[in-house]
Amino acid sequence: MRKLFSLLITISMALTMLSCVVSSYPEIPPPPPKRVIVRARPGYVWVPGHWVWRGGRYVWVPGHWKKARRGYVWIPGHWERRGNHWVWIKGRWVRR
Numbered sequence: 001m002r003k004l005f006s007l008l009i010t011i012s013m014a015l016t017m018l019s020c021v022v023s024s025y026p027e028i029p030p031p032p033p034k035r036v037i038v039r040a041r042p043g044y045v046w047v048p049g050h051w052v053w054r055g056g057r058y059v060w061v062p063g064h065w066k067k068a069r070r071g072y073v074w075i076p077g078h079w080e081r082r083g084n085h086w087v088w089i090k091g092r093w094v095r096r
Contacts, residue, residue, distance in 0.1 A: 023092045025085035036063055043067065043076040047091060069093055 031050040038046050049063035066074065077091035 024053065025087060026058070027084055027086070029081070029086055030058050030079050034060060041065060047074065048076055050088070051079070052088065053086075073078055073096055081083070 005063050024084070030053075034049055036049060044065040045068050047066050049061055050056040052061050053059075072093040072095055075094050076091050078089050079086050080089050081087075
């Protein structure tokens with residue numbers, strides 16, 4: 001009987017802990033991106049800032065410069081809806 005009671009307590013605690021986990025995929029869309037004006041910088045590509053989902057809310061990550069890669073073009077990251085969730089698709093270099 002004690003083993004059964006102990007098992008029920010353990011299962012109950014595990015379910016409680018699972019209910020406290022914050023989803024890593026938001027169900028609400030991100031806010032519009034912040035507008036930033038940047039001047040051209042020869043030899044570099046501007047990577048725009050974007051929202052990330054942390055701790056159950058959106059947090060802004062500022063943009064930055066990346067050294068240009070000869071023969072490649074930078075495709076910025078973007079949010080994409082997949083079912084009931086929003087997923088961040090990372091930016092990447094693509095060969096021209």
